[in-house]
Amino acid sequence: MSGNVLLVEDDDAIAQLTKMYLEAEGYQVSVISDGSQALDMIKRTQPDLIILDLMLPGKSGVDICRETREFYQGMIIILTASEDEMSEVSLLKLGADDYMTKPIRGHILVARIEALLRRYHFGNHSQPTSVFNDAYGIVINGENHTAYYQQKPLELTQSEFEILQVLIEHAGTTVSREHCCQVARGIEYCSNNRSIDMRVSSLRKKLIQAEVFSAAIKTVRNQGYKLVGSQA
Template sequence: MEKTKILIIEDDAEISRLTAMYLEVEGFDTKVINDGSTAISAIQSYAPDLIILDLMLPGLSGIEICKQARNFYFGAIIVLTACNDDVSEISLLKLGADDFLTKPLKPHVLVARIGALMRRVQSQQVKSVKTKHSRLNINLDNQQVTFDGIELNLTGRI
């Protein structure tokens, strides 16, 4: 089974080093970026399953990275911040973050949140798979069923 790829975008060298080290021990594949200006290209080239994104970064802020990344990146984003207020949390979630953690990080909580997000993402990926069995084709994305190429009109009632 392929390891979950996590991109850590954090300018504090000690936090990023310890986070990467802990996640690698837990079985994740990690890459660290310490500058906001290289974050977008790193997301595109590394294609992570999950991003851990600090808010306060040199170059490009975490908020701007989150906004830009959501134009092409559909994986999970966990935002890290030193701020602990509802307004920041709500704003980040509206901008596309999937979860929000305050510093200092508790590594076991981070791993639990990553696990929860990855389960959700993976279950959505399974649901979007088209199922085909000989003459029957089931497309869960658009909720269409065809038999020998003829669309069947099904209802939600049993």
């Protein structure tokens, strides 16, 4: 698999080793070390995937990730110095599709990238559905990946939108955890993987915060999730 990767990393040794490893695997890699240059570079090059360090000069990786998600639909992998630097939930809320802790192991990084790009290309080339779908007062636009309730936009990450979209498309019926993993970019299905549960939990909180009281996401034990009306 190949693609264009933008690596935003201020540690020269890590950046060069990562670049050499990915190029050996067939990827085209651009490297920048100053966070203040990242947004312009992303807008200009529109990479297939961004590898983004959290601690950067000029602008932090947190701010870059958050602002990038306002215009960028591709994949973002966050690099953290330790698992305690930011929780997985916090990173997902920022809009990251995956994260890795340093030191980076090349073969693991390549495997993560390949998984993310498979999700991305699967989503882009899957059979298109109706642009607009709605259930229980929630309306989604599949073309520009936006969701609304009572004409007010819902502030969702890409993965949250994708989960909501599949729940709306199957409103009233149970969607398996495996299916949710397949549509939520960056999650490889595993029965013990709680990433999908955290994303669903975050989506529930977003709906409550937006005062969406006409619908609820119900957990169906040992099966998956179901979008139901508030009276169901």
